[in-house]
Amino acid sequence: MPQIHWLGAGLSSIPGIARLAKGTLPLTVWNRTLSKAEQALGQLTKALTLKQLDWDTLVNTIKPGDVLVSMLPATEHLKVANLCLEQQCHFVSSSYVAPEMAALDDKAKAANLTFINEVGLDPGIDHLLAHALMHDYQSSDKFNPSHQHYFRSYCGGFPKVANDFKYKFSWSPLGVLRALKSPAQWLQEGQVANSSAPWDALSEYHAQLPQGNECFQAYPNRDSLPFASEYGFGDDWDLQQFVRGTLRLDGWSTAWQPLFDEVGSLSGEQGESRLRELSQELETKYSYDAGEPDRVVLCVELQVKSAGETLWHQSYNIDACGNDNGSAMARLVSLPVSLAIEAVVAGELPAGVSPAPKDNATVRRWLNALAELGETVHHKDHLDG
Secondary structure (H helix, E strand, C coil), rough: CCCEECCCCCHHHHHHHHHCCCCCCEEEEECCCCHHHHHHHHHHHHCEEEEEECCHHHHCCCCCCCEECCCCCCHHHHHHHHHHHHCEEEECCCCCCCHHHHHHHHHHCCCCCEECCCEEEEEEEHHHHHHHHHHHHHHCCCCCCCEEHHHHHHEEEEECCCCCCCCEEEECCCCHHHHCCCEEEEECCCCEEEECCCHCEEEEEEEEEEEEEEEEEEEEEHHHCHHHCCCCCCCEEHHHHHHHHEEEECCCCHHHHHHHHHHHHHHHHHHHHHHHHHHHHHHHHEECCCCEEEEEEEEECCCCCCCCHHEEEEEEEEECCCCCCHHHHHHHHHHHHHHHHHHHCCCCCCCCCEECCCHHHHHHHHHHHHHHHHCEEEEEEEECC
């Protein structure tokens, strides 16, 4: 039986590790600092093997057919993936497929190895919901590529009980600060739109959640455009809007305005140094307290119009909060990773480098598995009442 090697035991990994530890697959968790892993894993250490992450030891331990799960910083995924090629192991990651990772596709296929990526929350569950939504629409009697299509996918994490800052940090704020300086690209009114920072493209997003309607702030994230074809929007479709973005609590931009002003003015080495200082300050002031529940909201929506009339409008939504099984963010990132690992071992996923599965049977199976774990996905038909 293949061995699962989970690299990185940070807080976002624990629920997925806990689920696997209850199963039959032999599991080894590797972490650079054993004391931190022991503290995070607690009693789980009795159901798995815990080792200090030393590269030479890892190389000498893994065997062909094993599965390596990289929950390390994104800069280290390629190193792990190349090790998988050398040692004939499969690879799992929750991160986006970087160009360097995509370049390994032919080698992975030739070796009959599965390198599955983008199987966390965002990216991950959002992909599953997009594929489910597209399947629903294309199976309906309203399906027609010539209709006007408006696709929106937004995800965000924040405190369950809002603070004045409208946000709290689960880990180092540095990544969030750097993202404030990241450009984005999406489709709006049938045309490519661009922004150089979130505050250039803020909009209101009214989410119809199970507990009622709620207004959030939203902004595009990264480059949305490549995902249109990935989700099945063909070149012959009339696609008016396609955006994948980030949700924030209402009032977030006002609370963060001083930060926007400063971050927007930073550049060069001095700017990077100041970002690190800001990160430390924010971590001190706005980290989650012990036991404080977080909240994650994910909304994936497709609206279809013709001659100004909405013909089809449905969405899938998740509104989850931290509980005894872990933070909402940790659960929704690592539980899908655990499902991907099992799918790799079962031979259910294709060889090569790929993002989250898109075939309807696998998508529904994963969503049902998440529901059984308490992570409910809510479906909304916006034309129903």
